[in-house]
Amino acid sequence: MSMPVTDTDTSDRRSLHERIAADLRDEIMSGDLAPGARLPSTAQLKARFDASNATIQKALQILKDERLVVGRAGAGVTVREHRQQTVRPAAFMAPADAGQPYRWLSEASKHGNLAHSTLLEVAEVRPPADVCAALGLSDGETAVLRHQVLSIDGEPVEVVKSYYPFALARGTAIADRRKIRGGTPALLAELGFPPRLSVDRVSARVPTQEQYQALNLPSDLPVLRTLRVVYTDDRRPVEATVMVKAGHLYELRYEFAPD
Template sequence: MTVPRAEADAADRRSLHERIAADLRDRILSGDLAPGAALPSTARLKERFDASNATIQKALQLLKDEQLVVGRPGAAVTAREHRQRTVRPAAFMAPATAGDPYRWLTENERNGLRGRVTLLEVAERVPPSDVAEALGLEASGTALLRHQLLTIDDEPAELVSSYYPMEIVSGTAMTERRKIPGGTPTFLAGLGYPPRLAVDRVSARIPTQEQHRALRLPGGLPVLRTLRVVFSDDDRPIEATVMVKAGHLYELQYEFAAG
């Protein structure tokens, strides 16, 4: 079915090649175009979207930059085995068993993936307003920031900024620029603050310059931003973490009991 140009322009301000890429991207990520399946021919796409050959090629180039399709001159453009991963946040919450690595690492290893955590910064900082509110900080109050980049199979996966109340972590190994054996949930539990409840707020945002660069994002695709607040006994907030990942590469899966 051909999409009338005037009707599409009235409803969507994006460039035509961005709109075409968005439609094809959705079919790939939803599984309608399985890995190895040929995309509609250039002729069919030109007819459907009332677009020029150059516009179709620009749309396909966006998908190639995102590593969602592959194509060579003279051959059909096909969907790649895309890298969208399902993340189950509940799998990483519990403290690791004594002597075991951080659960994020072991969960990836269980799925045949090689995870790595690179510590970028450890410092006392005034956190963003939503983080400060979550931790119950007063105006201009500070918290300990542990800023990390997570990679999977040497590709950037997530940019993580975790904040902790200074009255809990001051004078501990958390303030040192080194990794925490077993991860921070295990360390906090050892301090007498076991994680009991986590509340996630997930939003889609346009990436900042740092996020775009660190995650090596193609084009102007959005990121998924999760603000996770972790509570210990007596509903005390012990951690507020901002996690940012590429929106086209990840989906989040939450499980809820009925009733």
């Protein structure tokens, strides 16, 4: 049971309704309040947090805006059935089987979700510094950018910017503004650059203006930013992708087996 939160608590400078929302958000994300579960009544929350009715309603509105809970007439406020998704990065590395869609789409569909990718841009650009370093690009070297937004059940969930050394991508379907059946892992394998190793660097950040708008975020809650570098034979980097998703809606799952 959480300790009551009061307005005189000087250890947390957030407003009371933000602190209440934070506690409830943690319980939702940890599973203490499971998908479909009904939240405590307003009276129970008022007593627990020593807060007014208006403050409780403001806290609940934050969670509604974050798409973590829904309010139904006669049913109170309940946790959304799909309030958080678990992503297994290792599942996306291997090329898709012949004739099959990009693995991200097929993996999302396994959970009964309608997954969709929207290709926004394909262009020759100078990547961000960390991407240049990951790809080993020298000063002035460019890369081909493939920029897309991934959606589940009509809601944007991830902004994806993939970069490929221009010398590798030039004259291939990577540089064309169209979707690649099976995704770029399958195409890279066809081009003689099969993915052999994938290295992720994950950080939590405040969303940029572009990310905030693209993901339709309700506030400046942290986003998860993953820089994934894909290597082919001889540890040659052939792809660097920056993936950004809402931190309160997604978690990453990594599995490691002892040697």
